Amino acid sequence: MLDVLQRAGVEVVHADDAEAFADEEIAKMGAEESGPAGDDGGGHRRDATGRSRREPQALRGLYRLPASSIKGRLDATAYPPLVEKRRQKHLVLILARELASNLATPTLIADDEGTLIFYNDAAADVVGRTFAENGEMPLDEWTASFSPRTRDAEELPPNRRPARIALDQRRAAHEQFRITSADGVDRTVAVTAFPLFAHVDEFVGIMAIFWRE
Amino acid sequence: VRLKIWGCRGSVPTPGPDTILYGGNTSCVEVCLDNDVALVLDAGTGIRRLGLELMERGVRRIHLCLTHLHLDHLEGLRFFAPLWDEQVTVDIWGPPSPLLSLRERIARSFSPPLFPVDLGDVPAAVTFHDVPREPWAIAGGRLAADFVVHPGPTVGFRIETPTASVAYLPDHEPALAGGVAGKTIDWISGASLANGVDALLHDAQYFEDEYQERIGWGHSSVAAAVSYLRAVDAGRLLLFHHEPRHSDRLLDELEERARVLAEGHGPPPMLAREGMVVELP
8 A cells, every 4th residue: 555655656754654554564464583572763664683674665654863873963052163164175175186196107296285195106116115114294394304415515405396386376397306216325316396285375385396317 | 954856866867667766857956045035056957846846835936956967967957947937047156167158168068959948038137157166054054075086177065054054965986086095184175165064965976886987987986985984974874876786776776885884983874865854953
């Protein structure tokens, strides 16, 4: 009968009635189980063995989530901040990391505040340390740890470092310079950095690719 | 918070004898926060019936939040009765695009040869907004939007009241951004929206084997949806955006699969169903 009602477009919307109706229907259906039965809250009724059995579909019109299903309930007396947006990286950075992690080209990513947030395994080969070992840190601090210098052995100032230029001036930049990797090896590297804009006015960080010369 | 599902089918409307139980209308969810103001998520074909009901209820103030402008989330808008009433005010919120304004993009579907009436001739007072980057308030609830992994500019929404929270990510393929395994929450697409919500409406269009043939199409497998549920530690999972080829029988199997996968994580997942009402405390 319920099926007929359902197909006729009749909707059961009162939870209490639906529960009673369900019990009647299950009894009519000659339910094999005996003993306590219950609703798991999802339109399935549990039989005596604990197995879940689907209720007649027409009874599934209205659901109330039991209090036990509510996670992280908010304090109604004090409206807390909605979402800490900074808890999640911008989608562009998430996608950039996924791209970088699949590249054989050494690649790093920094956010809009100049924090190094990721570099890939290929980059780890060049700098001599994995990102897992390194962790997030200010990009300038990380770069300085490799003593970047010109071919004439003069210190490469931040305003000539491609990543810093991309961060500050929001344009692409390229430079070739020497570093001393974390493993103590002196290397010449070329770096190209470019800004990442999610929208015309939304700068979210930079990406830099580099390789050994 | 009271949610009513007016459409949960993905991609294309699928009326017919095989889809009676879960429905064939495309995405549309009503979030009831206030009797005088309607908050609507997406404008798939489900919005047509909702529009008629809103007119009967005498609702004259409507906020419509669009996750994106793919046709299955927009095609009901032209037949949304409140748009054709000059006493109604509609605020439409949607994802920004670097190319065209929200109004310009929606206007394409209100123009010949697709439709005989120009958007400018719609009687209701309609205002278009790019979703703000920071949370904002509507009808006693607070909303947040953020971009999520799906082809083209696409956002998800989080709605909170002082007592409950819900996240709506109907079209979402977090696996394309590396999935959730081993990721901290700050590296998971949409996590700022879904983290810890009481109810999560999430894309679960495919069985796992189907997904293998559709990677990159912007949708999730049921396994990915459950993994996401666990990663963001949400409460109830409502499986959404049903594959058009899935009959009611197959959808029952999908729900069972989700329940097996989610064993041990709070309340069992449920399939969204047209006409379903979910009440959160």
